[in-house]
Amino acid sequence: MRAPVGRPQRMISGIGIWALFFGVWVTASGLGLVNDLLVPAPQKVFATTWDLFFARDFGGDVLISIGRVLAAFGMACAVAVPLGVMMGAFPWIEAIFAPFVSAWRYLPAPSFIPILLMWFGTGEAPKLALLFIGVIFFLITLIMDHTKTVREELVETALTLGANPRTVVLRVIFPSVLPDIVTAMRQMLAMAWTYLVIAEIVASTTGIGAMMMRARRFLNTDEILSGIIVIGALGLLFDLAFATLHRLAFPYLRTR
């Protein structure tokens, strides 16, 4: 019943489910079962995507969006990695920050949009701030939890080899937890994309989300669907990039 599935069979069924999805879509649009204005045919969506990139400079919007995600996510990591590791390594540091961090996790980041707009106006700052707030508290918590799972024997071994606390953190705890940190970053980057689209839809004139809101005004459903596809593709690409980084940076995990 729970026999594993071979690679060829998985490939076939994986492609099959998508073929079915597009097949239903093409058929429904072709036979006029759906309103063409609301659900354009897939071939039209792909043609529009092509047109957006090569005739209407959509690439610029995409780059702006990528830039926002990377900038905000980079800042979040720059704070969360050292803080999360220190909180996981030293209970007294956790005691200081954990009550603060865990409270913020329960505040939905989008609820800050009105106040962020009042504070920062409509430039880049409120978008970066939203992404930062949306990601950082989860990232800190994940990294702290991973750091706590570093085995006590590793720490004690380092201590009996003559390490001081600083050396233990930098040379044992951090390298030991690093693969898990990269995994946590990979998970949270997906969340950063979600907040990016929210920020761009609510208050922006540039970026993928803004393009989609413009398209809505002119009833260009094909452009909206293009935006969705591009966001999905970018998310997938970044995920693959992190997976590759993980494989290349930690060869010792592959060898068992």
Next chain:
Amino acid sequence: MTDAALEIRAVSKRFDLGRGKSVLAVDGIGFDVARNSICVLLGPSGCGKSTVLRMMAGLETPTAGEIVIGGRTVQGPGRDRGMVFQAYTSFDWLSVRRNVEFGMKINGVAPDERRERAARFIDLVGLTKFADAYPSQLSGGMRQRVAIARTLANGPEVLLMDEPFGALDAETRWLMQELMIDVAEKTSTTMVIVTHDLEEAIFLADKIVFLSSHPGRVKQEIVPEFKQGQRIADKEDLVSRDGYGTLEAHLMRLMREEGRGQP
């Protein structure tokens, strides 16, 4: 000045269990570990032998009494007392060579000397062919060899081992025990080894300190006289010696007395 590498003076340890409760794990233990000797701490589970070892390492603080190494009272962990644990402690992100160099590196030993010493101790534990492998590519016994080489390369005055072969299968355990005799002969390292394995205790020990349980006290200090002051290099030889069986039977009786009333 005595010829003791390590002196345990009236050491007690009480663990706080919270809500005003506490348990006395170790009660007024005292013994010496002679320089260049192998001392085995033996006893049933719950006798506090691991606690005593951890206090020697400085990983626990005695509630009363003191532990003295080379004239200094132990205040905390330090490179003069290297420790090998039962659980695997190899640093998975470092090759075998870099694992063995780790202690020397953090203590500022120059790269040339570091490499040379690491190579020597990797050779001593028979891992030269695997020097560039990652620990995850090695068997359990080989990983413990890495831990032993890493600790010894750091040049400790005393090597502390907490049931180091407990997780290994039987034949690997013999080989590791024989390796330790070889290492002790070649490096003249003082060792304190915790075990509950009688055969291992008799094979390795120049002196056995038998601890009673709940709380841990020294029940008896035993020198395996039948070895006549010589270490025996292999186990077949050990078990066929006159006097081996008598000592093992004696230790079994001690174990049984201490285990009485417990499951």
